[in-house]
Amino acid sequence: MTADAPKAPKSEKQKANKKVGAGVAKKKHRQPCTIFFETQRGRCESSQLESSWREDRSNEATTNLVPFQDDTVSWLSPYIEADFRLPTTYQPYRGVQFDQLYICHFLSAFAFNGSQKEGFHVWSKELLPMRHKNSTLIYATRAASMAFYGRICQDENTVIEACRWYSASLQSQRESLELARVGRDERDTSVAAICAAILLSTFESMVSTTPLGWLQHYEGAVKVIEILGPEACQSGLLHSLFRSVRHGSVAISMTLEEPSIFSTDVWNTVPFKLQPPSAFDELVGIMLQIPSCLPLRNEMQKFQGVDAVASELYRTYLASKSQHILLCLHQYWEQYQQYIDPNYERRMNRSSPLFGADYSPLDEDVIFQDSCSATYTAQYDSANIAALTYLTAASVVPAKYERKIAQHGDSVLASIAYHELLGSFSGGSFSMILPTKIVCMMSPFESQRSTAQEALRKWGAGRGVSDICTVAAPNVLRPSTEVSIPMEIMF
Structure with a gap:
């Protein structure tokens, strides 16, 4: 679509030519700018644009024409004199x-x-x-x-x-x-x-x-x-x-x-x-050992009430394996805590809301260094929750480890709260989902599970990952009428 430019007054030379050559058709010359715009417009019309970037031109109207400004008229004056028609509605490929x-x-x-x-x-x-x-x-x-x-x-x-x-x-x-x-x-x-x-x-x-x-x-x-x-x-x-x-x-x-x-x-x-593992690589190596506890727990539960000797054997194996993982996590954290999260101990030593204290995970004295540290810490806490859950299953006193699980669960929720404080593009949008789901599924406390569930809803809606939070397996979000999640459920 082109716009008609206002015609400039004819020069004295043009008037003289008209008198001399009256009745003779004047030959029009195409200016270089005209050729350029028409060539570009032809390329645009002939190209096969990919479907996701097709532009809807059905709503174009003459109201979209760009009005001439004083500087525009000054710059285009040679071409306006030559009856140049400017395709002002042309939009380049974007x-x-x-x-x-x-x-x-x-x-x-x-x-x-x-x-x-x-x-x-x-x-x-x-x-x-x-x-x-x-x-x-x-x-x-x-x-x-x-x-x-x-x-x-x-x-x-x-x-x-x-x-x-x-x-x-x-x-x-x-x-x-x-x-x-x-x-x-x-x-x-x-x-x-x-x-x-x-x-x-x-x-x-x-x-x-x-x-x-x-x-x-x-x-x-x-x-x-x-x-x-x-x-x-x-x-x-x-x-x-x-x-x-x-x-x-x-x-x-x-x-x-x-x-x-x-x-x-x-x-x-x-x-x-050739390249030594980073601090996070070492943590991942420990976390990869956690799934090996699941077959031991399943076998222990399988023989309960059927074969006491076999059940006790698997219980011993499960307790030994989970304790070994917890020991590795403890040694890892002693080595890297000051690098990852110097305020971790102060955060863990504070009272949990599960025990009736007023608790704010984002107080200045326990704040994270940055979003990467918050994500690293959440991964570490979730690994502890999983290992402690298996140790609880193998323990004759299951309530012995509940407070530790609650503290690590609070730390994961504090990491989520810190990410939300920074906004949707704080990083870790995908990496924080696993720790949150572990709290949902393994915490023995309903208050932590419901808080983690709500965090998953908010996290998915605010960061574009709602399907992995609420639809994709394992789907840990339960109807509001259900008040508990069985401990047998595993990620």
Whole structure:
């Protein structure tokens, strides 16, 4: 659509030419600016724009025309004299800008603002330059980033468009895996496959197509790393991806109720030969041992009342295993507490609301250093809750460990409150879900469970991850009529 520019008065030379050449049609010359705009407009009209960035021009009207200003008229005066028609309603292609907008918002959910500590997904900073090398990564990135943006802004149209990119990424992933061994670099293909699997799992965390969709994609990433072997994960981007997948496998193994492949000695040593494990890597290594307690507890309960000797044997094994994990956690915290959370002891020594005291988890004297420290602490507390729960099951005096569980549960809730104080983009949007669910399912106190449930609702709604909080397995949110969660339920 073009706008008619006002015609400038004819010059004296033009008037003279008109007198001399009366009756002769004057030849019109196309100015370079006219050619440029028409060429650009032709390219825009002929290009096949991708569906998520099609612009709806049905509402365009003449009221959208840009009025001429004095400086505009001055700059365009040579072309106005030549009857130049300016296509003022032309809008350039903005797909790239929107693509970057979605991705930047998405990656901000992984970043810990203002923290000097290493985050959980350090590989994510390589996503922008890397994704253009693989179509599956392009589609998966758009699916995850648009789903996150749509959930945050409560824009269902964006979420629907994200689902289309999700479908396209699944199809592209199948094709790329089938052709992975035909004329391609195996390492690059594996890196792309792992990244795509993580992104698709993240999409399922926000838009759950099936309750276990997030888990199945993450299992795919674990399988690719397992095929590559621990030696291939010693450096570079694969090492960063391994560390991220290793952390996610904690939730997977606890959901499936089976130990992770990463809990073995070879996977805890070989990938860290060139790069020593960070403080968080060591914590993840301890957390990976927790699911091994579950089979012992199940066997102990299986033989109760049937075979007293077998039941007592498994009870002894369970008590020994859980105590060993608690000892490792204690030694770990003695080494890293001042680095992660110097105020932790003062926070734990304060009275809990479960014991009738006025308690505020965000007082100045017990505040966290930053959002990364709050997330690290929540992971540590949730590991203690799980190990203490198993020790309680193996103890002849179950109430002995209730106060410790309550203190660690309060610390997790304090971490959540600190994140909420900082806002939706404090980081740790996905990493805080597991500790919160552990409080929901393992705390013996109804007040903590209900507080954690409400935190999951608020966390999911405010950070775009409502599906992993309220829909995806394990779904720990119960109807309000239920007042308790059985201790037998395991993550």
